[in-house]
Amino acid sequence: xxxxxxxxxxxxxxxxxxxxxxxxxxxxxxxxxxxxxxxxxxxxxxxxxxxxxxxxxxxxxxxxxxxxxxxxxxxxxxxxxxxxxxxxxxxxxxxxxxxxxxxxxxxxxxxxxxxxxxxxxxxxxxxxxxxxxxxxxxxxxxxxxxxxxxxxxxxxxxxxxxxxxxxxxxxxxxxxxxxxxxxxxxxxxxxxxxxxxxxxxxxxxxxxxxxxxxxxxxxxxxxxxxxxxxxxxxxxxxxxxxxxxxxxxxxxxxxxxxxxxxxxxxxxxxxxxxxxxxxxxxxxxxxxxxxxxxxxxxxxxxxxxxxxxxx
Amino acid sequence: xxxxxxxxxxxxxxxxxxxxxxxxxxxxxxxxxxxxxxxxxxxxxxxxxxxxxxxxxxxxxxxxxxxxxxxxxxxxxxxxxxxxxxxxxxxxxxxxxxxxxxxxxxxxxxxxxxxxxxxxxxxxxxxxxxxxxxxxxxxxxxxxxxxxxxxxxxxxxxxxxxxxxxxxxxxxxxxxxxxxxxxxxxxxxxxxxxxxxxxxxxxxxxxxxxxxxxxxxxxxxxxxxxxxxxxxxxxxxxxxxxxxxxxxxxxxxxxxxxxxxxxxxxxxxxxxxxxxxxxxxxxxxxxxx
Numbered sequence: 001x002x003x004x005x006x007x008x009x010x011x012x013x014x015x016x017x018x019x020x021x022x023x024x025x026x027x028x029x030x031x032x033x034x035x036x037x038x039x040x041x042x043x044x045x046x047x048x049x050x051x052x053x054x055x056x057x058x059x060x061x062x063x064x065x066x067x068x069x070x071x072x073x074x075x076x077x078x079x080x081x082x083x084x085x086x087x088x089x090x091x092x093x094x095x096x097x098x099x100x101x102x103x104x105x106x107x108x109x110x111x112x113x114x115x116x117x118x119x120x121x122x123x124x125x126x127x128x129x130x131x132x133x134x135x136x137x138x139x140x141x142x143x144x145x146x147x148x149x150x151x152x153x154x155x156x157x158x159x160x161x162x163x164x165x166x167x168x169x170x171x172x173x174x175x176x177x178x179x180x181x182x183x184x185x186x187x188x189x190x191x192x193x194x195x196x197x198x199x200x201x202x203x204x205x206x207x208x209x210x211x212x213x214x215x216x217x218x219x220x221x222x223x224x225x226x227x228x229x230x231x232x233x234x235x236x237x238x239x240x241x242x243x244x245x246x247x248x249x250x251x252x253x254x255x256x257x258x259x260x261x262x263x264x265x266x267x268x269x270x271x272x273x274x275x276x277x278x279x280x281x282x283x284x285x286x287x288x289x290x291x292x293x294x295x296x297x298x299x300x301x302x303x304x305x306x307x308x309x310x311x
Numbered sequence: 312x313x314x315x316x317x318x319x320x321x322x323x324x325x326x327x328x329x330x331x332x333x334x335x336x337x338x339x340x341x342x343x344x345x346x347x348x349x350x351x352x353x354x355x356x357x358x359x360x361x362x363x364x365x366x367x368x369x370x371x372x373x374x375x376x377x378x379x380x381x382x383x384x385x386x387x388x389x390x391x392x393x394x395x396x397x398x399x400x401x402x403x404x405x406x407x408x409x410x411x412x413x414x415x416x417x418x419x420x421x422x423x424x425x426x427x428x429x430x431x432x433x434x435x436x437x438x439x440x441x442x443x444x445x446x447x448x449x450x451x452x453x454x455x456x457x458x459x460x461x462x463x464x465x466x467x468x469x470x471x472x473x474x475x476x477x478x479x480x481x482x483x484x485x486x487x488x489x490x491x492x493x494x495x496x497x498x499x500x501x502x503x504x505x506x507x508x509x510x511x512x513x514x515x516x517x518x519x520x521x522x523x524x525x526x527x528x529x530x531x532x533x534x535x536x537x538x539x540x541x542x543x544x545x546x547x548x549x550x551x552x553x554x555x556x557x558x559x560x561x562x563x564x565x566x567x568x569x570x571x572x573x574x575x576x577x578x579x580x581x582x583x584x585x586x587x588x589x590x591x592x593x594x595x596x597x598x599x600x
Contacts, residue, residue, distance in 0.1 A: 055407040056354045063515075097581075106353035107526025111577050113357070114519025118570030121441045121516070125564050138440070139418040213361070214418070216411030224404045260422050267415025274408050 022256050030145040031209075034153050035248040038209045039218055041157040043244035044164060045202040046219035047237050048195065050227055052175045055220055056106060057094060060113040061200050062215035064090040065207035067120030069137045074127040079137075080152055083204040090116065091200030095193040139211040139263040153205055160201050167191060172233065209248070210263050217267040218244050221274050228277040243273055320558045328452035329444045329511075329565070333550045335459035336504070336511045337520060341528075341546030342466040343504045344521035345539045346497060348529060350477050354403055355392055355498070356521045358410035359505040362388040364514040365417035366506075367439040372424040377439070378451075381506040388413070389502030393495045442513030442566045444554070451510065459507050462500055463543070473497055474535050511550075512566045520546060523573035530580040549573045 022028050049058045065083050072082025090112060097108055120137075164171075174181040174188045182188045206215040222243035226236040251266035258265075320326045347356045366384020367377050388410075395405050421436040438446075447455070476483040476490045484490045508517035528542035553569030560568075 050404055053403055055403045056357065059354075059357065059407065106351055107348045107522045107529070107577075110353045110357060110518045110522030111526055111574055114516050114523065115570050115574040117515045118441075118519065118567040121513075121564055122567040125567075126562065139421070211418075213414050214411055216407050217415065220404060220407045221411065224408050261418045264415045264419040264422075267412045271408060271412035271415075 018257075022253065026147075027143060027145060028252075028256060030147060030150050031252055032249060033150045034145050035209055035252055036245060037150070037153045037157045038205045039244035039248040040241055041160055041202050042206045042215070042218040043222050043240040044161060044237065045199055046223040046244075047226070047240045048164075048171060048175060049199065050220060050223040051172075052195070054196075054199070055216075056109055057196065058199055058203065058219055059216060060094065060109045061087050061090055061196075061203040062207060062212050062219070063113045064116045064200075065204055065212040065215070066137055067116045067123060068204070069207070069212070070120045070123035070127065074123045080149060080208070083207055084156065084201065086116070087200035087204035087207075088197055089200075091196040092193075095196045137207075137211065138213045139261050145208075149208070153208070156201055157205060160198050160205075163194070164198060167194060171195060210266050211261075214263040214267050217263070217270045218248065221267075221270040222247065225270075225274045225277045228274070228281055243270070247273070320555060324449070325445050325447075326554070326558060328447050328449055329554055330551070332447050332452040332455040332459075333444055333511050333554055333569075334547055335456035335463070336507045337524075337546040337550035338543045339459040339462040339466070339504045340508050340517070340520040341524045341543035342463055342470075342539060343497075343501050344525035344546070345528060345542040346466075346473060346477065347501060347521055348525040349474075349535075350497075352501075353518070353522050354406055355389070356501060356505065357518050358392065358406045359385050359389055359502055360509070360514045360517045361410050361414045361417070363505050363509040363517070364439055365413045365420065367509065367514070368417050368420035368424060368436060372420045378454075378506070378510070381509055382503065385502035385506040386499055387502075389498040389505075390495060393498045438513070439509065440513050440515045441564065442509065442511055442516060444511045444565045444569075445557075447510065455507055455510055458503065462504050462507070465496075465500055469493060469496065470536070470539060478535075512569055516566050516570050519570045519573050520550075523570075523577045524549060527577045527580045530577075531583065545576055546573075549576055 023032075046058070049055060064086050068082035068084075068086030069079040070082075071086070072079050094109060094112060170181070170186045171191050173184075174186050174191050178188050203215050203219065206218050210217055222240045223236075225243055226239035229239060230236045247266050247270040250269050251262055254265040254269075255262040321330075344356070347353050362384050363381055366380040366382075368380070369384070370377050370380025391409075392406060395402065395409075425436070472483070472488050473493050475486075476488050476493050480490055504521075505514075505517055508520050511517075512520055524546035525538075525542045527545055528538040531541060532538050549572040550569055552572040554565055556572070557563050557565035557568040
């Protein structure tokens with residue numbers, strides 16, 4: 001929705017004046033700052049999400065941001081608080097109720113997600129004053145990001161990154177091989193709860209930029225791309241951050257100069273990178289056919305989960 | 312609300328249409344959802360629901376019938392997800408990446424639609440996202456009900472081999488069950504029911520219709536066929552409860568009421584003690600009880 005309706009500013013190919021023009025508006029500067037914070041936090045958290053294969057939980061937490069924002073607006077509070085409160089609360093609910101095997105977890109996650117989205121819909125239906133309808137919450141907007149909002153994003157982002165730095169090593173261990181980690185005395189369950197809460201905070205941050213439906217673009221796609229490109233943890237983490245930043249800033253620029261929504265550009269740029277990475281890898285694989293495939297596929301997990309289905 | 316509850320809503324045609332379409336759609340979603348949960352493919356259902364939004368908005372943006380876009384998008388995507396993973400069981404990360412891009416595309420189509428066609432239909436996006444079951448026309452209701460009944464019948468037909476293939480893929484394949492074909496067929500059916508459910512509860516909420524009754528049924532019984540029937544039954548009951556509640560409390564959108572009913576039922580199963588554990592069900596299926 002964002003700039004649709006009003007005429008979009010014209011893009012001349014003179015980059016210096018273009019950026020000067022764009023950054024002459026405080027809200028665009030704020031958008032770039034907020035985008036940078038969100039991209040870095042999401043990339044780092046998302047890297048673990050992809051490693052732990054918790055994409056569905058991540059998606060649910062992002063969906064939760066919608067009723068959070070809508071409910072906060074209904075109550076007359078700032079949307080920011082709504083985002084954080086509900087995302088972290090939903091993370092705790094999912095963490096508390098888990099443990100019934102993979103298929104039950106997914107049913108639970110799905111139910112929580114659908115119910116909260118429905119609540120969000122109820123809130124927007126009750127709150128008639130919402131000008132743009134639910135669409136700017138769902139698909140993201142870069143208009144009207146205030147300096148105080150950027151500060152909140154920065155503080156929360158710093159806390160998330162600090163906690164993640166503290167628990168990073170054991171979390172990596174627990175993610176890669178939970179059985180061995182448990183045997184060595186790593187508190188696997190506690191770590192997974194902490195991680196879910198961090199995930200909640202990060203999704204709340206991202207929702208404010210990409211919209212609740214498109215958090216994945218910053219959370220999962222860059223990490224998936226980086227993990228396709230390299231298997232080395234440090235390098236792929238750095239690459240993830242870089243890709244997320246690029247997608248956000250390029251997306252912001254494109255959205256400023258066109259009538260189409262920010263979420264569309266961010267997802268498209270990130271996804272293009274993913275497809276390129278996949279294409280590059282299959283080219284490499286074709287060249288070195290002798291190399292055995294090191295792809296990890298979750299097929300084995302799915303079969304064993306299905307076996308437990310009757311339990 | 313002065314009239315008695317049982318008589319008043321049924322005298323309105325819009326309510327009858329909603330009831331007709333809703334019942335059939337809920338039954339189909341219950342059946343499909345059960346297998347989605349068993350096969351740990353709920354995330355695929357989630358992805359399909361978002362694809363449905365893009366499909367519908369693309370159809371609107373290009374001036375085509377909304378349902379055409381819905382069905383084309385969900386079925387194509389379901390089959391694509393099948394090819395992305397081994398044995399028609401796609402990888403979560405791949406699904407996530409694909410569907411978030413598709414959703415972004417949906418946002419693009421919304422803008423395209425609302426800017427190109429003035430403001431005649433500005434709320435179409437919201438309607439697709441959250442459904443408007445009370446706004447369904449007589450014709451659409453009949454078509455939706457027929458398609459849903461077809462999906463339900465097909466599900467019942469393939470239930471036995473599909474269950475076998477789901478519980479023990481290797482043995483099923485060895486016994487000559489076309490595991491791969493079943494996987495694709497099931498995904499296509501899941502796509503159709505996602506498109507159907509979009510018309511009732513909207514693309515964002517159809518996951519509740521797929522996951523909640525199935526999850527509740529699996530918590531309540533160990534026996535797969537009983538769970539399958541229970542899942543469909545619960546879905547229909549929840550749909551009815553939601554429709555009647557929403558009728559009596561007009562401020563509450565029907566989609567929310569249906570989701571609330573589904574969630575309450577699912578939450579209630581956490582209070583019920585589970586049936587004796589151990590796993591007799593698997594042997595029961597394989598011997599054909």
